[in-house]
Amino acid sequence: MLEAAEGAFGENGFHTTSIGDITRRASVALGTFYVYFDSKDEIFRALVAHMGEMTRSWIADRVKTATDRLDAEYLGLLAYIEFARAHPNLYRIIEESQFVAPDAYRLHYDSFAARYERNLSDATARGEISDGDQSTRAWALIGMSVFLGLRYGIWDQERSAEEVARAAADLIAHGLNQ
Numbered sequence: 052m053l054e055a056a057e058g059a060f061g062e063n064g065f066h067t068t069s070i071g072d073i074t075r076r077a078s079v080a081l082g083t084f085y086v087y088f089d090s091k092d093e094i095f096r097a098l099v100a101h102m103g104e105m106t107r108s109w110i111a112d113r114v115k116t117a118t119d120r121l122d123a124e125y126l127g128l129l130a131y132i133e134f135a136r137a138h139p140n141l142y143r144i145i146e147e148s149q150f151v152a153p154d155a156y157r158l159h160y161d162s163f164a165a166r167y168e169r170n171l172s173d174a175t176a177r178g179e180i181s182d183g184d185q186s187t188r189a190w191a192l193i194g195m196s197v198f199l200g201l202r203y204g205i206w207d208q209e210r211s212a213e214e215v216a217r218a219a220a221d222l223i224a225h226g227l228n229q
Contacts, residue, residue, distance in 0.1 A: 052077045052087060056098045061140020065095055065151045092152065099148045099155040102141055103162055109134045120174035124192070125220035131196045132212040135204025142205055164189045195219060 055076035059068045070091050074084050088094040113130035117123035135141060148156040167189035174180045203215045 052079065052084065052094070053098055053101050056094050057102070057138075057140050057144065060095060060098065060147070061143050064143070065091075065147050070094075095144075095148070096152050096155045098144060099152060099159055102138070102144060103159045105138070106131070106134055106141070107163065107166065120171070120177075120179040121220065121224050123170070123174075124223045125216050128196060128199060128219050129212050129216035131200050132204045132215060135200035136208060136212070139205055142201055160193065163193055167192060192223070195223075 052073065056068075056073050058076055059072045063072065068091070070084050071081060073091075073094065074081050077083075084094075088097065110127050110130045113133075114123045114126045117126050145156065145159060148159065164186070168185045171180065171185040171188055175182050175185070199215055199219055203210055203212065
């Protein structure tokens with residue numbers, strides 16, 4: 052049912068989508084919806100959480116072969132752009148949640164940030180990256196991913212995901228210095 056909700060909300064938005072739209076896409080009776088969810092708001096919030104978990108799982112699966120934190124940053128950016136291309140409804144749903152379900156929106160990003168901070172701290176402890184404010188770093192890296200995913204995953208897919216991820220990974224590894 053969440054897959055059907057992703058299609059309906061992603062194409063039509065929260066306010067235009069009805070529970071009937073979701074159940075028709077899912078090929079289930081209207082009553083079946085209420086076995087799992089009490090309202091359109093509840094399935095939307097569940098969808099936001101589900102999409103966050105899908106994204107984190109997709110990325111985690113693709114960075115597990117990383118040789119170090121900087122390699123993980125490249126692989127993570129590559130994975131995120133590929134995920135955005137494979138799930139074009141992601142942005143509409145997550146961005147709309149900012150207004151429809153602000154707590155779900157905040158939790159979506161807080162969950163990413165908490166995991167990111169932990170991974171950065173672990174990398175610092177292993178000597179792979181310098182010590183620093185892991186919270187600020189995590190949020191900055193999330194921002195980079197979100198906007199690169201939007202630009203090169205949704206708006207314009209002309210450049211390869213690898214090329215974009217390499218350019219961003221170079222910025223992460225070397226900053227703006229030469």
